[in-house]
Amino acid sequence: xxxxxxxxxxxxxxxxxxxxxxxxxxxxxxxxxxxxxxxxxxxxxxxxxxxxxxxxxxxxxxxxxxxxxxxxxxxxxxxxxxxxxxxxxxxxxxxxxxxxxxxxxxxxxxxxxxxxxxxxxxxxxxxxxxxxxxxxxxxxxxxxxxxxxxxxxxxxxxxxxxxxxxxxxxxxxxxxxxxxxxxxxxxxxxxxxxxxxxxxxxxxxxxxxxxx
Numbered sequence: 001x002x003x004x005x006x007x008x009x010x011x012x013x014x015x016x017x018x019x020x021x022x023x024x025x026x027x028x029x030x031x032x033x034x035x036x037x038x039x040x041x042x043x044x045x046x047x048x049x050x051x052x053x054x055x056x057x058x059x060x061x062x063x064x065x066x067x068x069x070x071x072x073x074x075x076x077x078x079x080x081x082x083x084x085x086x087x088x089x090x091x092x093x094x095x096x097x098x099x100x101x102x103x104x105x106x107x108x109x110x111x112x113x114x115x116x117x118x119x120x121x122x123x124x125x126x127x128x129x130x131x132x133x134x135x136x137x138x139x140x141x142x143x144x145x146x147x148x149x150x151x152x153x154x155x156x157x158x159x160x161x162x163x164x165x166x167x168x169x170x171x172x173x174x175x176x177x178x179x180x181x182x183x184x185x186x187x188x189x190x191x192x193x194x195x196x197x198x199x200x201x202x203x204x205x206x207x208x209x210x211x212x
Contacts, residue, residue: 005052014060020046020067042100048205061119069104071126076102110194112174121173123163127156
């Protein structure tokens with residue numbers, strides 16, 4: 001994230017749209033910094049990159065930050081912050097994934113509150129179930145059968161592009177979208193939990209986001 005942000009900032013180019021779309025699913029382990037792998041990749045990486053580029057986004061306003069979440073976030077009952085420092089223990093790995101996707105929604109909501117009246121707007125979304133490379137760890141005989149009824153990558157990009165470009169949502173910020181339409185997020189996506197996640201994420205990533 002540091003290398004990416006540094007390389008872009010040195011170009012001097014404006015930044016009007018940032019799409020956070022890196023992700024892993026059904027993965028176990030820890031990041032090099034000691035965080036549960038899906039939380040580290042799916043949330044902390046996005047948080048850190050956005051923080052490092054936020055100044056340029058604000059300078060370039062109007063600008064948008066689009067974070068690809070998932071309807072899996074509805075199955076997360078909250079965030080066990082202690083569990084974020086150990087590997088996923090669930091059998092399927094989907095619990096940790098759901099928590100990381102809830103974090104995407106909370107991040108977008110809190111970022112909206114923090115960038116109010118700056119010309120930067122934020123969006124979280126469910127892209128649909130997409131036959132992307134995120135399923136690469138599924139064994140080959142199963143993978144093509146599992147993905148054949150999923151959306152194509154182009155189809156899965158539709159809501160991201162809508163949030164990034166549509167004039168219909170230009171004045172909205174912090175909302176959740178599905179099929180190019182606003183959708184109510186999980187009831188556990190509260191301002192209080194979003195603020196707590198932001199505080200901890202900021203503390204955990206401070207040493208990475210302090211660019212020279």
